[in-house]
Amino acid sequence: MSRLAQTAGLTDVQREILSTVRDFVDKEIIPVATQLEHRDEYPTQIVEGLKELGLFGLMIPEEYGGLGESLLTYALCVEEIARGWMSVSGIINTHFIVAYMLKQHGTQEQKDTFLPRMALGEVRGAFSMSEPALGSDVSAITSKGVKEGGEYVLNGQKMWLTNGGTSTLVAVLCRSDEGHPEGTAPHKSMTTFLVEKEAGFGEVRPGLTIPGKIDKMGYKGVDTTELIMDGLRIPANRVLGGTTGRGFYQMMDGVEVGRVNVAARGCGVAQRAFELGVSYAQQRRTFGKPIAQHQAIQFKLAEMATKVEAAHAMMVNAARKKDSGERNDLEAGMAKYLASEYCKEVVEDAFRIHGGYGFSKEYEIERLYREAPMLLIGEGTAEIQKMIIGRRLLEEYRFQG
Numbered sequence: 001m002s003r004l005a006q007t008a009g010l011t012d013v014q015r016e017i018l019s020t021v022r023d024f025v026d027k028e029i030i031p032v033a034t035q036l037e038h039r040d041e042y043p044t045q046i047v048e049g050l051k052e053l054g055l056f057g058l059m060i061p062e063e064y065g066g067l068g069e070s071l072l073t074y075a076l077c078v079e080e081i082a083r084g085w086m087s088v089s090g091i092i093n094t095h096f097i098v099a100y101m102l103k104q105h106g107t108q109e110q111k112d113t114f115l116p117r118m119a120l121g122e123v124r125g126a127f128s129m130s131e132p133a134l135g136s137d138v139s140a141i142t143s144k145g146v147k148e149g150g151e152y153v154l155n156g157q158k159m160w161l162t163n164g165g166t167s168t169l170v171a172v173l174c175r176s177d178e179g180h181p182e183g184t185a186p187h188k189s190m191t192t193f194l195v196e197k198e199a200g201f202g203e204v205r206p207g208l209t210i211p212g213k214i215d216k217m218g219y220k221g222v223d224t225t226e227l228i229m230d231g232l233r234i235p236a237n238r239v240l241g242g243t244t245g246r247g248f249y250q251m252m253d254g255v256e257v258g259r260v261n262v263a264a265r266g267c268g269v270a271q272r273a274f275e276l277g278v279s280y281a282q283q284r285r286t287f288g289k290p291i292a293q294h295q296a297i298q299f300k301l302a303e304m305a306t307k308v309e310a311a312h313a314m315m316v317n318a319a320r321k322k323d324s325g326e327r328n329d330l331e332a333g334m335a336k337y338l339a340s341e342y343c344k345e346v347v348e349d350a351f352r353i354h355g356g357y358g359f360s361k362e363y364e365i366e367r368l369y370r371e372a373p374m375l376l377i378g379e380g381t382a383e384i385q386k387m388i389i390g391r392r393l394l395e396e397y398r399f400q401g
Helices: 012-039 042-052 069-083 085-105 108-119 245-284 295-323 331-358 366-375 382-396
Strands: 127-128 144-148 151-162 169-175 192-194 204-207 208-210 222-233
Touching: 012 069, 012 085, 012 366, 042 085, 069 085, 069 245, 069 295, 085 108, 085 127, 085 151, 085 169, 085 192, 085 245, 108 331, 108 382, 127 151, 127 295, 144 169, 151 169, 151 192, 169 222, 169 245, 192 222, 245 295, 245 331, 245 366, 295 331, 331 366, 331 382
Parallel strands: 127 169
Antiparallel strands: 144 151, 151 222, 169 192, 204 208, 208 222
16 A cells, blocks of 8 residues: 555646655654744745745746645645644744735735735745634624724734744734714624834834744644734825725635644644654554554554545645535545544554653654644634534525425
8 A cells, every 4th residue: 555645636836845845844844843843943044945945836826936726735735744744834823824815805916016025035924813812703803903094003912923033024803983884793894904013022014913832732832922003103004905894804814724624733743743654553562472463452553544545635635625616614624623623633642652652742742732723723613614514514505385
């Protein structure tokens, strides 16, 4: 048999890109990931290497200096990168979501201004929906943008920005009552603002503060931050798409592809956990033979491999559906839900195979054990995915009695 999680029907160009990324992961990420993660150190050299490979512009159209590749190609690259270190795939993901939103919804001036520099990695993207008092309930957003002349004044506090410190362009979702009468549904009075800023922490432009990194259980290295707006002035030409009230739809479009990305990350982490488990099982000996020869361990390996295969297949299906131009919220929700749950289970089984050594920071599986839970909640919890899946199923299978 071939390796797990192979994808049929790829072009020669796609296979070449994936081979290059896998080689980079094996040589430049895996050997240093655990050491950097334990120090909570931003992977500067790795990010520079990804810039040189052109991955920051992977899905940006060629006319703007990108590679113009599909969501499938991007997702398979993310899978490989997450196999090396999930934090690095997070750095790429938030940048990509902002670039995707600009490509799909930006004005021509916005595309011309940002996409060429984003393709080169000179401008790094972050996007911001969540707030301290809300997570999945996007309609409860309190941050607000009020028009004053040719500008909007933004006030509010945002939470959980991946790339919050290192980014130089943040897509921020706020309420904007302009043109939306009292009683308008909350999701119809939201606007996405494109906020340019300096990289770093503290006051990064007048009215905008990035307080510092949030200390996390896992998903280290990448900077996760708050964002505080206090009288932040944004010119009217930095409303994404040029029209207020479209922010919710723009963000949901971005999150939809983001969910494919999180599914790909789950696949990558699960693959690495399987690789570690199957390797350790052939080295560790008990009762006079490698533990891989014990039926109990073979059962675990069989279950782990099957879950890796199933998650990969669903992720690929969701990416291909989006690439076809069709609505893919059902497939993306299913893929994200299954891949993140299976990832957690495969990582835990690999941890069990390692026995007591899995608890040691000397072994890579310890890092994976702390990283997997983030995928259960990132880009919408499992419960949110189930709600999306359930609603879509009822639409498709509506009772006709």
